[in-house]
Amino acid sequence: MGEEIKVIVFKLGSEEYGIEVDKVQTIERMLPITRVPKTYAFVRGVINLRGVVIPVIDLRGRFGLEETEYTDQTRIIIVAVNEMEVGFIVDSANDVIDLHTDKIETPPEVVGGIKAKYLDGVAKIGDDRLLIMLNLSEVLNKNEIIQLESLEE
Amino acid sequence: MDMNQYLSMFIDESNDHLQSLNENMLLLESSPTDLSIVQVIFRSAHTLKGMAATMGFEDLAALTHQMENVLDLVRNEKLAMQDFIFDTLFKGLDALESMVQDITEGGEGKADVSAIVTALQAIVRGEDPSAKPTAANGQNAAPANEANKAIGLDEFQYAVLNQSIEAGHRVLYIDVHIRENCQLKAVRAYMVFELLERSGEVVKSFPSTQDIEQEKFDFSFSLYYITTKDPAELQRQIMGISEIEKADVTELDAETLKQVSEAGAASQEAAAAVAAPTSEDKGQDAPAPKQAQASEKQAPAAKTPAKTGSAVPTRTIRVDIERLDVLMNLFSELLIDRVRLEQLASEVQNHALTETVEHMTRVSTDLQDIVMKLRMVPVDTVFNRFPRMVRDLAKSLDKKVDLIITGADTELDRTVIDEIGDPLVHLLRNAVDHGVEPVADRISAGKPETGTVHLRAFHSGNHVFIEIEEDGRGIYRDKVLKTALKKGVVTEEQAAGMSDEEVHQLLFAPGFSTAEKISDVSGRGVGLDVVKAKITSLGGQVTIYSTPGKGTNFSVQLPLTLSIIAAMLVKMGSEKYAIPLSSIVETGIVKKGQIRTVHGNKMVEFRGTLIPLISLSRIFNIKDFDENEEDETEIIVIHKGERLAALAIDQFIGQNEIVLKSLGKYLPQIKGISGATILGDGQVALILDPNVFIK
Numbered sequence: 001m002g003e004e005i006k007v008i009v010f011k012l013g014s015e016e017y018g019i020e021v022d023k024v025q026t027i028e029r030m031l032p033i034t035r036v037p038k039t040y041a042f043v044r045g046v047i048n049l050r051g052v053v054i055p056v057i058d059l060r061g062r063f064g065l066e067e068t069e070y071t072d073q074t075r076i077i078i079v080a081v082n083e084m085e086v087g088f089i090v091d092s093a094n095d096v097i098d099l100h101t102d103k104i105e106t107p108p109e110v111v112g113g114i115k116a117k118y119l120d121g122v123a124k125i126g127d128d129r130l131l132i133m134l135n136l137s138e139v140l141n142k143n144e145i146i147q148l149e150s151l152e153e
Numbered sequence: 154m155d156m157n158q159y160l161s162m163f164i165d166e167s168n169d170h171l172q173s174l175n176e177n178m179l180l181l182e183s184s185p186t187d188l189s190i191v192q193v194i195f196r197s198a199h200t201l202k203g204m205a206a207t208m209g210f211e212d213l214a215a216l217t218h219q220m221e222n223v224l225d226l227v228r229n230e231k232l233a234m235q236d237f238i239f240d241t242l243f244k245g246l247d248a249l250e251s252m253v254q255d256i257t258e259g260g261e262g263k264a265d266v267s268a269i270v271t272a273l274q275a276i277v278r279g280e281d282p283s284a285k286p287t288a289a290n291g292q293n294a295a296p297a298n299e300a301n302k303a304i305g306l307d308e309f310q311y312a313v314l315n316q317s318i319e320a321g322h323r324v325l326y327i328d329v330h331i332r333e334n335c336q337l338k339a340v341r342a343y344m345v346f347e348l349l350e351r352s353g354e355v356v357k358s359f360p361s362t363q364d365i366e367q368e369k370f371d372f373s374f375s376l377y378y379i380t381t382k383d384p385a386e387l388q389r390q391i392m393g394i395s396e397i398e399k400a401d402v403t404e405l406d407a408e409t410l411k412q413v414s415e416a417g418a419a420s421q422e423a424a425a426a427v428a429a430p431t432s433e434d435k436g437q438d439a440p441a442p443k444q445a446q447a448s449e450k451q452a453p454a455a456k457t458p459a460k461t462g463s464a465v466p467t468r469t470i471r472v473d474i475e476r477l478d479v480l481m482n483l484f485s486e487l488l489i490d491r492v493r494l495e496q497l498a499s500e501v502q503n504h505a506l507t508e509t510v511e512h513m514t515r516v517s518t519d520l521q522d523i524v525m526k527l528r529m530v531p532v533d534t535v536f537n538r539f540p541r542m543v544r545d546l547a548k549s550l551d552k553k554v555d556l557i558i559t560g561a562d563t564e565l566d567r568t569v570i571d572e573i574g575d576p577l578v579h580l581l582r583n584a585v586d587h588g589v590e591p592v593a594d595r596i597s598a599g600k601p602e603t604g605t606v607h608l609r610a611f612h613s614g615n616h617v618f619i620e621i622e623e624d625g626r627g628i629y630r631d632k633v634l635k636t637a638l639k640k641g642v643v644t645e646e647q648a649a650g651m652s653d654e655e656v657h658q659l660l661f662a663p664g665f666s667t668a669e670k671i672s673d674v675s676g677r678g679v680g681l682d683v684v685k686a687k688i689t690s691l692g693g694q695v696t697i698y699s700t701p702g703k704g705t706n707f708s709v710q711l712p713l714t715l716s717i718i719a720a721m722l723v724k725m726g727s728e729k730y731a732i733p734l735s736s737i738v739e740t741g742i743v744k745k746g747q748i749r750t751v752h753g754n755k756m757v758e759f760r761g762t763l764i765p766l767i768s769l770s771r772i773f774n775i776k777d778f779d780e781n782e783e784d785e786t787e788i789i790v791i792h793k794g795e796r797l798a799a800l801a802i803d804q805f806i807g808q809n810e811i812v813l814k815s816l817g818k819y820l821p822q823i824k825g826i827s828g829a830t831i832l833g834d835g836q837v838a839l840i841l842d843p844n845v846f847i848k
Contacts, residue, residue: 032835032836034728034729034829034836034837034838034839035728036816036820036823036826036839037772037773037774037775037823037826038772038773038774038823038824038825038826039820039821039823043820045837046816046817046820046829046837046839047837048831048835048836048837051485051486051489051831052814053814053815053816053817053829053831053837054817055816055817055819055820083818084817084818084819085817085818085819086817086819140819
């Protein structure tokens with residue numbers, strides 16, 4: 001049986017993505033980022049979020065999408081998963097919607113260039129809007145990153 | 154009554170008492186005839202028993218009770234301390250500790266202690282092996298001829314009493330009645346016991362001492378008592394305690410005693426039945442004047458039991474550790490704001506503002522001192538379990554070892570204290586197992602039979618040193634190198650060129666163990682590398698000093714605290730980094746011409762020696778700064794132990810107190826970066842770990 005969930009909607013390029021609201025701590029405008037050397041390429045650095053140091057990753061970089069300049073619309077979504085706090089840099093975040101889990105369908109193999117394993121599914125909202133639900137623990141899965149890194153070397 | 158609110162107090166105090174028991178037992182072991190120590194032990198045990206019983210931890214109370222029995226015999230010189238008694242008592246203490254531990258973790262504090270209890274009882278019985286035959290003689294059962302002497306005696310108690318009579322002591326049967334309007338009858342009873350125990354020994358009481366302490370008795374109790382005092386005098390003294398209505402003191406001779414003992418334990422219930430009406434009878438003729446006197450005395454008297462057993466009151470309070478952590482965090486926030494204010498004030502150039510900020514800085518510096526001190530804990534909290542550990546260890550290895558602790562009052566931040574225990578255990582085990590030789594070897598080496606392990610703690614600058622030094626066999630360079638070669642830790646070439654200090658450091662290499670045979674205690678090749686890793690992660694260092702044949706000294710250097718450090722802030726192009734002051738030797742400027750290249754590595758001259766010049770901008774891929782393009786480069790000379798290196802940097806910003814923050818769980822460990830801090834302008838600066846740069 002499905003249930004109603006609230007979902008934060010954000011954009012990367014023209015695609016719309018969703019994260020369940022209870023995994024999101026806060027959404028911030030761009031903050032000064034301190035670069036952290038010698039770490040994953042998509043880690044932009046760390047920010048000071050009210051006294052707590054939080055790493056931020058560029059979600060475009062994480063998904064292997066082309067990176068763009070940050071604009072007024074750029075947001076940092078702070079999520080907390082598995083006791084980790086991480087900030088995602090996204091193109092914009094401006095919507096919270098109610099979604100019925102029954103509407104989420106298994107994703108096709110590749111959506112918007114993102115591997116299916118990072119996704120929980122795709123939901124059709126409205127007439128022609130597709131919402132891609134992120135699987136946060138996969139996105140933040142460090143084991144896979146380590147494998148990726150070693151492949152590159 | 155809801156006991157939960159008292160639980161944490163109970164746990165704290167139990168731990169205190171257990172600790173004091175452990176310490177005093179060790180003291181006693183070194184001077185087994187010092188009865189004053191036994192008294193202290195007995196009091197601790199007694200208090201512990203009382204607390205456990207009150208809190209309803211029956212097993213804990215029962216075991217303590219048995220230990221108390223043994224101690225009681227010792228303190229009354231009925232039993233001489235012997236090795237096996239110590240061992241059993243220590244086992245008892247261990248069991249008590251694990252029970253308290255269980256309670257701490259939310260358990261019931263239940264444990265099967267029957268083996269230890271049996272052992273303890275055996276010790277108590279061991280006092281008089283002839284007890285059994287004597288008691289067996291009393292088969293021709295005859296009813297006790299006096300109703301109020303009906304409390305039963307078991308074989309052992311009978312034996313003790315009988316022996317006392319033979320030894321010329323007086324055995325008294327005392328029946329005490331407390332006034333029925335008495336509010337705190339347990340306290341009164343306690344006072345009676347207290348009085349009696351001053352001049353003799355209570356062998357048996359009915360109801361049991363435990364029940365009496367828990368107020369599980371009517372208004373009377375009876376007991377058997379051994380003393381040398383005059384019964385009439387004793388009666389007068391008991392009556393001197395307020396709210397005691399009546400005290401019958403009867404002296405028993407061997408014959409009556411025998412009759413009483415024959416009544417046996419079975420008649421106890423009957424005795425209770427008899428005792429109850431008796432007390433009612435005698436309740437009638439309560440002398441009135443005494444009653445008034447009693448209520449006057451009640452208040453001061455009630456305090457007496459509270460005082461005994463607990464230590465001299467100190468002017469301290471217990472504070473939840475979490476609150477201190479919160480305080481520390483809040484203070485860190487304040488510190489960040491202070492730095493920010495300082496920055497603003499220097500920009501605004503307003504005299505009044507600058508003055509205020511300066512004052513605030515002074516106050517907050519003092520405040521910081523205090524907050525830091527609050528979190529300081531004497532290393533004794535870690536050291537106190539070591540004497541016991543070393544004792545057990547030495548025993549199991551059949552070695553003789555004296556542990557001498559100095560500087561146990563040296564204070565360290567709690568965060569460091571929490572982490573330092575295990576590494577020290579490893580080092581001590583190592584010292585006793587590998588360092589101190591077996592007795593035979595020591596004698597043939599012309600050393601005293603007993604090895605000495607010094608455990609020292611002392612302050613030096615911004616660090617605390619903990620040294621573990623033994624007068625054992627020392628470290629032999631050749632032996633270490635041989636093993637290292639065999640295990641592939643070093644190559645022959647490397648080995649030849651190594652200094653003694655470097656050879657010693659090999660002991661910390663993973664998978665290294667010099668002990669020829671693997672023992673229970675240490676020598677499985679794990680341990681020292683873990684010790685080193687742990688201490689390094691705490692921002693400390695381990696150094697080994699050793700003279701072959703004379704002994705070894707493991708010196709552990711630790712930072713005072715882990716949460717606030719003094720650091721030098723530097724700029725690298727647009728980026729800012731913090732370098733802990735503790736690693737910095739000096740700052741300076743070198744001209745391009747002074748930089749030499751040796752084997753492709755850049756070196757600079759520093760006080761007559763060449764030291765490597767490390768390019769931070771290259772290591773950290775800093776894009777907008779390259780020292781090679783500058784004619785003059787600022788350098789920071791850092792050290793790791795004796796070794797030095799210079800970091801090329803762009804600009805000094807200044808020295809600051811910084812608050813350590815972690816980078817969060819998501820990022821993996823980054824080589825060369827130990828954490829982050831928040832600067833006055835709200836930006837994050839990374840903290841360098843200079844140790845990594847010096848190989």
